[in-house]
Amino acid sequence: MDRIGSDIKDPSFQRTCELSNVICPSKLSHVVLRTTKAQLRSMIDYYQTFLGATVAFENEIAAFLAYDKEHHRVGILALADPAAPTATGTSRGLEHVAFNFSTLDDLATSYEQRKLAGITPDSCVNHGPTTSMYYSDPDGNRIEVDVDNFDTSEEAVAYMKSQSFLENPFGSDFDPDEFVRRVRSGEDHRAIKKRPDVGPKTIGV
Structure with a gap:
């Protein structure tokens, strides 16, 4: 139920975090996903369609997509082991x-x-x-x-x-x-x- 990229406007959020005196960030900037080289094109096409996004940068191993004024919101890196399993509802991770x-x-x-x-x-x-x-x-x-x-x-x-x-x-x-x-x-x-x-x-x- 969280959301990506929403600037925190409420002054009550512009505060020092309670633990360790760490300053709270003002927003969540972007998400980067890891995929395989064989799947990179499919992932780029999917997120372009899903988010109505534009490709800010793309080469043979990486792509960065934006859908608002931020330079990018989603990154996709082709660094995964081709033998690695895809995400499932029971696998560890995000x-x-x-x-x-x-x-x-x-x-x-x-x-x-x-x-x-x-x-x-x-x-x-x-x-x-x-x-x-x-x-x-x-x-x-x-x-x-x-x-x-x-x-x-x-x-x-x-x-x-x-x-x-x-x-x-x-x-x-x-x-x-x-x-x-x-x-x-x-x-x-x-x-x-x-x-x-x-x-x-x-x-x-």
């Missing part, structure tokens, strides 16, 4: 990378655009704090795209401390096409963002 949209309309549009390009989500979940869709790139890395369900971080944190979230910290699945229909119908977005109560839930349930 669980997923998340990209945030400002509105449900944008999330719905991005879903439709990716679907036309042959890219569909593996799962869609209303976590409570976010409405999220999960995808897998050609190497099996998981990508989340989401929208915040609350107007402030304080409201989201309060929800995460609720009994409902304690019993089910994972959320409620939803159908992406039904989600788009609801968004386009003019239904109140607050109602769409409200997580249905599906009772206690753990991983794998």
